[in-house]
Amino acid sequence: MSLGYEGLRRPILSRSTRPRATTAVRAQHPSRQQSPLPIPVGVPSARTAHHAYEASIAYMSRHFTKAIFMEPSATTTPPRHRVDLLVVIDSDYVKENYPDGSRVPGTPTPVDSHALFVICAGSDIGDIQSGEAICTAAVGDVVSVTCTTIQDNSSDAGILYDIWQAVNGQVFTPFKQNFSELTGAVQPDPESESRDGLPPLRKEAHVSNFTADVKSLGNAQLGLAFGIYTLARDGQRQDLLGYYLSPVVLQVRGQRP
Numbered sequence: 001m002s003l004g005y006e007g008l009r010r011p012i013l014s015r016s017t018r019p020r021a022t023t024a025v026r027a028q029h030p031s032r033q034q035s036p037l038p039i040p041v042g043v044p045s046a047r048t049a050h051h052a053y054e055a056s057i058a059y060m061s062r063h064f065t066k067a068i069f070m071e072p073s074a075t076t077t078p079p080r081h082r083v084d085l086l087v088v089i090d091s092d093y094v095k096e097n098y099p100d101g102s103r104v105p106g107t108p109t110p111v112d113s114h115a116l117f118v119i120c121a122g123s124d125i126g127d128i129q130s131g132e133a134i135c136t137a138a139v140g141d142v143v144s145v146t147c148t149t150i151q152d153n154s155s156d157a158g159i160l161y162d163i164w165q166a167v168n169g170q171v172f173t174p175f176k177q178n179f180s181e182l183t184g185a186v187q188p189d190p191e192s193e194s195r196d197g198l199p200p201l202r203k204e205a206h207v208s209n210f211t212a213d214v215k216s217l218g219n220a221q222l223g224l225a226f227g228i229y230t231l232a233r234d235g236q237r238q239d240l241l242g243y244y245l246s247p248v249v250l251q252v253r254g255q256r257p
Contacts, residue, residue, distance in 0.1 A: 101242010164223035171220035
């Protein structure tokens with residue numbers, strides 16, 4: 001499936017709103033009821049005590065069952081889950097077919113769907129050749145998108161810097177980019193005694209992801225904008241190859257992984 005870029009737009013970043021809390025059904029306090037619990041007068045017999053017990057149970061059932069045993073209604077807000085998606089860039093394919101990428105992030109070079117594929121936890125990969133990915137999620141869930149290269153950013157590195165949606169897109173809210181700093185991110189130790197990298201070194205690292213809420217089920221037409229940085233000749237530095245935009249059709253199904 002081919003996807004043109006004329007139907008894509010840059011997202012308007014906005015803070016996601018929290019779901020409104022559902023108003024609970026509360027029973028009226030017994031002191032405010034017109035019909036108080038029936039209490040026998042005098043020394044009760046066994047029959048009277050039994051009747052009082054049954055009357056108490058009936059009273060509790062009438063006035064407190066909804067507050068304690070209320071079934072979830074259609075308007076009850078379901079719990080929000082986070083669904084993780086990983087974008088894997090085939091940097092070798094991009095270097096071979098699109099070696100002269102754009103140097104301007106706002107005007108990335110369009111590439112075909114073979115440049116990357118998307119993995120969603122607990123879902124089928126989908127049809128990579130047509131750029132279709134499958135994501136199992138429910139309305140209200142939070143989708144988190146991260147990115148790497150097929151070399152795991154070791155030689156060639158990829159940075160996802162924008163997600164464009166079709167103008168009439170109704171599946172997701174606008175994607176928002178988030179940044180985090182890790183002061184103790186782990187890395188393999190090349191000087192480990194066992195030569196297996198363990199125990200790891202702890203270094204400072206900066207990571208980012210994109211998040212959006214699922215508004216409805218269906219197919220979302222997205223454009224993933226990313227930069228590729230290739231290993232320099234000295235083997236120490238990663239230099240910019242270019243900025244690119246790849247189409248992805250993300251099929252959101254109504255079940256969680």
